[in-house]
Amino acid sequence: MKTNIIPAIRLTIVTLVFFSVLYPGLIWGVAQLAPNRGHGEVVVANGKKYYTNVGQTFTEDQFFNNRPSAVDYNAAGSAGSNKGPSNPEYLAMVKARIDTFRVHNSDVDLKDIPVELVTASGSGLDPDISPKAALVQVKRIAAVRKVSEDAIVNLIDSHTEKPLFGMFGPAKVNVLGLNLALEKL
Template identity: 40%
Template sequence: MKTSVVSNEQSNGSIWAVALRSSLLLIVVCGIVYPLVSTGLAQLIFPSQANGSMVKDSSGNVVGSELIGQSFKDPSFFQGRVSSIDNDAAGSGSNNYAPSNPELLKRVQESVAQWKKENPEVPFSQVPVDLITNSGSGLDPHISPASALAQVSRISALRTISQDQLKALVTKYTEGRDLGVFGEERVNVLKLNLALTELSK
């Protein structure tokens, strides 16, 4: 009987020892080794992306990330997508309103009114839909090339830069489809506005 009790105690002790060793091994491998290796490889192979795809101005100062949209209130800059969270990178998302929701109708009407006020010379029928609709994340940093071109006349008048120069700038900063087939052509608003600032000097 005593032998059986001692044997059970030894067996339990052995199980606990194995569990402890396994836990320590997993902590070291998954909590230390793997993060260090993956972070090191990311810094080596994709340093820009690993550090947040930060965008710098001509002075080398970080002004934002190319992955997160910003609000440009000054009408002399290119405007991005509507954001129900005001491009707050602390969280993403948008109000999931149905097309019949009066709150959605109100927001769209406000966007349309603002557009007409700032761009009276551009017929509303020519306004690309992405300029008056919210992005799903609320953080979309891109607009379509057509949306950028629709703002050229306003910016040209406010900055006394020729429309041809601005159109050339939009073309220069238009990004193609990923791998030539995925997604749509797009323009990063932050990069475009940085280039616009340099052009205005």
């Protein structure tokens, strides 16, 4: 028995030291080499500080709406809703989001509403939407801002991040960056 317990205790201690001290220290050290020392990408606009890698709340008709959040964009409580697609409460929440979207975007058919505009992401902090999700909002924003739709479409195109090496991941648009650029139009 002694031949099994002592190696198990040693392995437990080595594992604890590695995963509790050495590995977090290594990750922290690498983060210090990143821009803003691992505290996220910060943008200051209109005297307010925003993190570009965390979703923000945009609900006014003059801005692009972002993906809903199950945690109200609170990075300290990052999480999804954990409700399955057959949960009646979840279905009611999605239906309410669809109804709200249709009130503000009456020209968009139900089948053309991108799923990410009515469902929260797994983290609840997703800062990006697909180019399609941005394009379905163009008419509303152009009408409210009295700007041509072509100018807004060009803005979306210029802020679309293509997949890595043209094949890894989807094309995406950072909503904060797009809305800040929209303010400069």
